Amino acid sequence: MLSKQITGYLDHSSWIRKMFEAGGVLKAKYGEDNVYDFSLGNPDLPPPPVMAEAMRELADKAHEPFAFGYMPNFGYPDARRALANFVNAEQGVEVAETDVIITCGAAGGLNALFRAVLDPGDEVLGIAPYFVEYGFYTENHGGVFKAVPAKPDTFDIDFEALDAAINHHTRVVLINSPNNPTGKIYPAEQIAKLAELLRKKSSQFVKPIFLLADEPYRFLAYDGVKVPSVLDAYPYAVVGSSFSKNLALAGERVGYLVLSPSMPGKQELMSGLILANRILGYVNAPAIGQKLMMRALVSGTTVDASVYVERRAAMAKVLDDAGIGYFMPQGAFYFFPRVPDKFAGDDVAFCARLQEERILAVPGRGFGMPGYVRLAFCVDRKIIENSAPSFKAAAA
Amino acid sequence: MLSKQITGYLDHSSWIRKMFEAGGVLKAKYGEDNVYDFSLGNPDLPPPPVMAEAMRELADKAHEPFAFGYMPNFGYPDARRALANFVNAEQGVEVAETDVIITCGAAGGLNALFRAVLDPGDEVLGIAPYFVEYGFYTENHGGVFKAVPAKPDTFDIDFEALDAAINHHTRVVLINSPNNPTGKIYPAEQIAKLAELLRKKSSQFVKPIFLLADEPYRFLAYDGVKVPSVLDAYPYAVVGSSFSKNLALAGERVGYLVLSPSMPGKQELMSGLILANRILGYVNAPAIGQKLMMRALVSGTTVDASVYVERRAAMAKVLDDAGIGYFMPQGAFYFFPRVPDKFAGDDVAFCARLQEERILAVPGRGFGMPGYVRLAFCVDRKIIENSAPSFKAAAA
Numbered sequence: 001m002l003s004k005q006i007t008g009y010l011d012h013s014s015w016i017r018k019m020f021e022a023g024g025v026l027k028a029k030y031g032e033d034n035v036y037d038f039s040l041g042n043p044d045l046p047p048p049p050v051m052a053e054a055m056r057e058l059a060d061k062a063h064e065p066f067a068f069g070y071m072p073n074f075g076y077p078d079a080r081r082a083l084a085n086f087v088n089a090e091q092g093v094e095v096a097e098t099d100v101i102i103t104c105g106a107a108g109g110l111n112a113l114f115r116a117v118l119d120p121g122d123e124v125l126g127i128a129p130y131f132v133e134y135g136f137y138t139e140n141h142g143g144v145f146k147a148v149p150a151k152p153d154t155f156d157i158d159f160e161a162l163d164a165a166i167n168h169h170t171r172v173v174l175i176n177s178p179n180n181p182t183g184k185i186y187p188a189e190q191i192a193k194l195a196e197l198l199r200k201k202s203s204q205f206v207k208p209i210f211l212l213a214d215e216p217y218r219f220l221a222y223d224g225v226k227v228p229s230v231l232d233a234y235p236y237a238v239v240g241s242s243f244s245k246n247l248a249l250a251g252e253r254v255g256y257l258v259l260s261p262s263m264p265g266k267q268e269l270m271s272g273l274i275l276a277n278r279i280l281g282y283v284n285a286p287a288i289g290q291k292l293m294m295r296a297l298v299s300g301t302t303v304d305a306s307v308y309v310e311r312r313a314a315m316a317k318v319l320d321d322a323g324i325g326y327f328m329p330q331g332a333f334y335f336f337p338r339v340p341d342k343f344a345g346d347d348v349a350f351c352a353r354l355q356e357e358r359i360l361a362v363p364g365r366g367f368g369m370p371g372y373v374r375l376a377f378c379v380d381r382k383i384i385e386n387s388a389p390s391f392k393a394a395a396a
Numbered sequence: 397m398l399s400k401q402i403t404g405y406l407d408h409s410s411w412i413r414k415m416f417e418a419g420g421v422l423k424a425k426y427g428e429d430n431v432y433d434f435s436l437g438n439p440d441l442p443p444p445p446v447m448a449e450a451m452r453e454l455a456d457k458a459h460e461p462f463a464f465g466y467m468p469n470f471g472y473p474d475a476r477r478a479l480a481n482f483v484n485a486e487q488g489v490e491v492a493e494t495d496v497i498i499t500c501g502a503a504g505g506l507n508a509l510f511r512a513v514l515d516p517g518d519e520v521l522g523i524a525p526y527f528v529e530y531g532f533y534t535e536n537h538g539g540v541f542k543a544v545p546a547k548p549d550t551f552d553i554d555f556e557a558l559d560a561a562i563n564h565h566t567r568v569v570l571i572n573s574p575n576n577p578t579g580k581i582y583p584a585e586q587i588a589k590l591a592e593l594l595r596k597k598s599s600q601f602v603k604p605i606f607l608l609a610d611e612p613y614r615f616l617a618y619d620g621v622k623v624p625s626v627l628d629a630y631p632y633a634v635v636g637s638s639f640s641k642n643l644a645l646a647g648e649r650v651g652y653l654v655l656s657p658s659m660p661g662k663q664e665l666m667s668g669l670i671l672a673n674r675i676l677g678y679v680n681a682p683a684i685g686q687k688l689m690m691r692a693l694v695s696g697t698t699v700d701a702s703v704y705v706e707r708r709a710a711m712a713k714v715l716d717d718a719g720i721g722y723f724m725p726q727g728a729f730y731f732f733p734r735v736p737d738k739f740a741g742d743d744v745a746f747c748a749r750l751q752e753e754r755i756l757a758v759p760g761r762g763f764g765m766p767g768y769v770r771l772a773f774c775v776d777r778k779i780i781e782n783s784a785p786s787f788k789a790a791a792a
Contacts, residue, residue, distance in 0.1 A: 001604070001661045003515045009675075010667055046461045055455035055536035064442045068648045068685075104500060104649075108679035119399045128552070136675035139513070142538070144592070251683030252464045253500070265397045266533030271406055272398040279405075281503035286682035289464075341607035388442040 005139065016366060019351070023360045030358060036387035038375040040361040041180065041334065045303040045378075047248040053113075054295035058288060058290040068287045073202055073286055074270075074279045075102030082361040084295045087239075087258050090218070097268065099259045101273050102290055106216050106242035107254040111139050113212060113238060114172070116272035117282055118152045122171040125159060129336065129367035131180050131214070138259060143171070146366045151347035154186040155327060156338075159193060164256035173198060177227060178217040179365050181295040181374035182336040183329020186222060188228040195234035208264075210235040214226035216240055217332035221245040222312060225330045235262045243293050245276075245377045246302045308377070310331055315385040333378040334363045336364065338371060340395045345371040350394070357390035401535065412762060415747070419756045426754060432783035434771040435756040437576065437730065441699040441774075443559065443644040450691035453712060454548040454684060457638070464683045469674045470666075471498030471681055475690040481627045482693045483635075486614070487625035493509045495662065497669050497684055500678040502612050502638035502651040506533050509608060509634060509653060511676055512668035514539040519566040520608075523553060524763040525763035525770075527576050527610070529621050539567070543764045551723060551732075553578040555589060562597045574613040577763050578732040579725020584624040591630035601607045604660075611635055612651075613728035615642040616701055618708060621726045631658045639689050642698045642736060650685035652741060704729055704773070710780040718787035723726035730751070732760065734767060736791045739768040753786035 020039070027035045061067055074080060077097070084097040103109035114124065120142040126134050130145035138145035148161045155174075158346070166173070175194070177186045188192075194211065202209045213230045218241065221227055230237040242255030257273060259266045277284065284290075296302065312328075315335055319326050326337035343350040347363035347370050354373070355360050364372030377384060398406070405792055416435070417631045423431045438485035457463055470476060475491070480493040499505035516538040522530050523541040553571075557607075562569070571590070575580045582590075590607065598605045609626045612636065617623055626633040638651030652667060657664045673680065692698065708724075715722050722733035739746040743759035743766050750757050750769070756788065760768030773780060 001664045003518075005515075006512050006668045006671060013671075033632055037719060042462075042466050046459050046460045047463055049459065051456045051464075052458035055451055055458050059448045059451035059455060059461075063442050066438075066647075067443055067447075068645050069440075070438050104677060105679060107679055109677075113678035116398055116402050119598060122399075132463055133675060137677065140676060140765070141536075150538045169530045200780050221740070235647075236650060241714075248685075249464050250466045251462075251680060253679060253682050268397045272402045275402060275405060279529060280536060280676065281500060281505075281507035281533065282678070283501055283649060284647060286649050288684045299584060 003032070009136070009282050017287045020155060026355065026358055026360075028075055035358045035360065036362045036383055038377065038379065039362050039380060041376045043245045043250060043333075043378050044380070045305065045307070046299040048296060048303055050296050050299045050301045051164055051247070052294055053293050057295075058291055061095060071284055071287065072396070073274045073284050075329045076294070079290045082294045082297045083256055091231055093229055093261065095231065095232045095258055095261045098270065101270065101277060102285040103255045103277060104216060104285050105244060105253040105343060106240045107133065107137070108253065108277070108280075108282050108285070109142060109240040109255050110212070110214065111280060112136075112273050112276040113210075113240070114138055114141040114143055115276040116269065117210065118171055119312045123169040123170060124174055124195060125170055126174045127164055129181050129364060129372065131176060131211070131371035132366055132368070134174060136212065144169070150182070150184070153327060155179065155182040157186060157190050157194060159197065159277060163197060166209070168205045170205070170209055170371040172199070172212050174212045174214065176214040178329070178331025179223060180217065180332055182301060182327060183332045183334055184327070185225050185227055185232055185330040191230055191233050192226045198234060198236070202236065212239045213237065215241045216245055219302060220308060221331040221332065222309060224259055227331065231258065231260045232262070235260050235264060237263070246305075247293065247296050248303050249292065251290035252286055252292070254285050256385050257376045261298065311377045311379075311384060312380050314381050315375065316393055318388045321388055322395040324391065324395050333376060335377065336372050337375070347371055347373050349363050353394045354390070357394045358392065359390050397757045398761055405532070406597070406669070406751040415768050416725070418751060422665050422751065422756070431754045431756065432689050432786060433756045433781055434773065434775065435606040437772045437774060438643045439644060439774050440776070441644055441648060441703070443690060444696045444697040444699055446692050446697045447643070450607050450688050455689070465708075467680055467683065469670045469680050472538070472686050472690070478690045478693045479652055483754050487627055489625055489627045489657065491627065491654055491657045494666065496525055497615055497651070497653050497666065497673060498681040499651045499653060499673060500681050501640060501649040502610060502636045503529065504649065504676075504678050504681070505636040505651045506608070506610065507536060507676060508669050508672040509606075509636070510534055510537040511672040513606065513666065517565060519563070519565040519567045520570055521561055522570045522581055523767065525577050525760060525765035527572060527766070528762055530570060540565070546578070546580070546679050546766065549723060551575065551589060553576045555593065559593060564601045564607070566597070566601070566605055566607050570608045570610065572610040574617060574727025575727055577611065577702060578723060579728045579730055579731045580723070581623055582725040583660065587624045587626055587629050591626075594630060594632070598632065599792055608631045609633065609635045611637045612641055615698060616704060616729065618705060619726065623727065627654065627656045628658070631656050631660065633659070642663060642701070643687055643689065643692050644699050645688065648682055648685035648688070650681050650689050671683055678749070707773045707777050707780060711771065714780060714784045714787055717784055718791040720787065729772060731771040731773065732768050733771070735769060743767055749790045753790045755783055755786050755790065
């Protein structure tokens, strides 16, 4: 029935499905509140109050022709303008509205970029651990995804390994900062070094290598750490992001791509992105989501993310008490601790043991880095605190 | 900057862009109301009143966590259920909710199907004239799009030509009824004959050939003509559709795919579609659009399409008076008249002449059938009526 590739994907992901099914069985048996589910990056903060207001305003105009009709494939012009202003304020750059395109979430944006620039066999290089969907997004468009492991424990970019991995097939280098699953934020020096490397390689291979920065967690950084902008650091930089987290619009699918204002030939790339947005069947980002986004951006409100500071501290305490070592996340809402020694690096075995204690976690191999597990702390603090004895038991 | 294929698409479509730009110049010069723009299939009916009500209800819950959050990749379970009920009532079939998936418009649905089933080099066969995006949707996923011309003037399926065109690469046969751009509705006998042909060919090539029916205009049929359902006619039938037209939700991107309830192995296909929906970056159909759709389906209301009956009559009269021959559309909102003899089949020349008279139309070659032009009559009746002298002048 299915293509060979999709059949392969389904076979390959059967272990994840089984894990989720096992989690469902646990919840059915013990009740939702008695299972400590850290497996899903499903942001649980309510939308900001401006959303209700915006919805009512849209309701008042819902009887008009074209109220929810087609608009240009790049989005409503005024929404595009508001987005450019937002990016400029957030990243300290000066992009024009013609440098941004509104997309069907960040996922739609990344797919549109890959559709626009990848020839068959072109490579996209990521840094492991990485969001598993990157591999699918690349292969959707005939590309080959390769990952260069980050340095252990600190999750810094391993420049020696990255330098060695870039070849004449490399079309895109993809970073994700704050990182899912590690919470790592690359400091400005690493971004500068990366830009320098990509300049050198672009020149060596006589074609621009794009730096794609996937930044849905940019708004969520702790301890005053800043997320440096790639847009002014490298001319072939593209930022992908979404309003899934900072506006709690995950299901409505609103995201964007921004091109570096100094990119040579950026009009051509934007034409390709607009075409890709259309022909991939997104056509345009959802009309209502765009209008909600615009309203929120103009009013300057987002979700109240302060609760994550407490959740992070609570999770750190739970792991400390269980003697589980970890990198303290600088952003996003994930811990990516090492598997305790007694599991000899077997992340699947550790997840199985956690599941016996009613804890749901995702093995690091799901992110291209075995030996770790991902714990998403976008859950109620009580769930985090109540999980302490279970973590202790599993790690003991 | 761009991939070879996307560069080719942009080069190839430059004539369409130029035509639209010329239209824009005309509007700037003469004013919007003095240009007779029949070039866009942009439905202009207002959403049904239930939409405003539904938006207000959603506003009342917009402060809740997950109000617009993630849901399963196939859509909200209750929206999926409402959709299955709607399809059953509309098509007189009995599909289960697990036979339907909510998609990012029909465009997202068609792309998801092609992603799920096409191996590289697999062919999708359409009937010309056809919606030009089909070619892109196919090539997005490594497929090859081929079109078999319909019979001239009646636009019936040419079964001899179709039989000859199906080979061991054929994976999908794609029909669109009511048709864009002709307004043709295939009668039940042709659907039965098509099913018979596909059964024979599937058996000959020892693999199922899918029949994909793209039906966004199903609700818009004239003179009591019925659009026969393909779902009970052929086991490997898939219906794609959207709520762009019947709920005026074109910009919000809500559509669906339905599998024939008698399809062997349909669970496997549905797994592939759900995966494709996710990895192509739609993730899920927009949350708010799904909820609006559900509300409208449960209440049983749609746009008031009765105005199209008058518009069709007005357009027919304009063409009659100008001596332009045409097939009377049985559904949808397009006329696809033949180019008058004096243009010797040159549809681009006729469109250029129409443009001199401030009429915007699309050459048939944009739909894989030169010698005709498409006129979209989803515009105010006054625009149709006022265009009469211009059509006369251009055709004289």
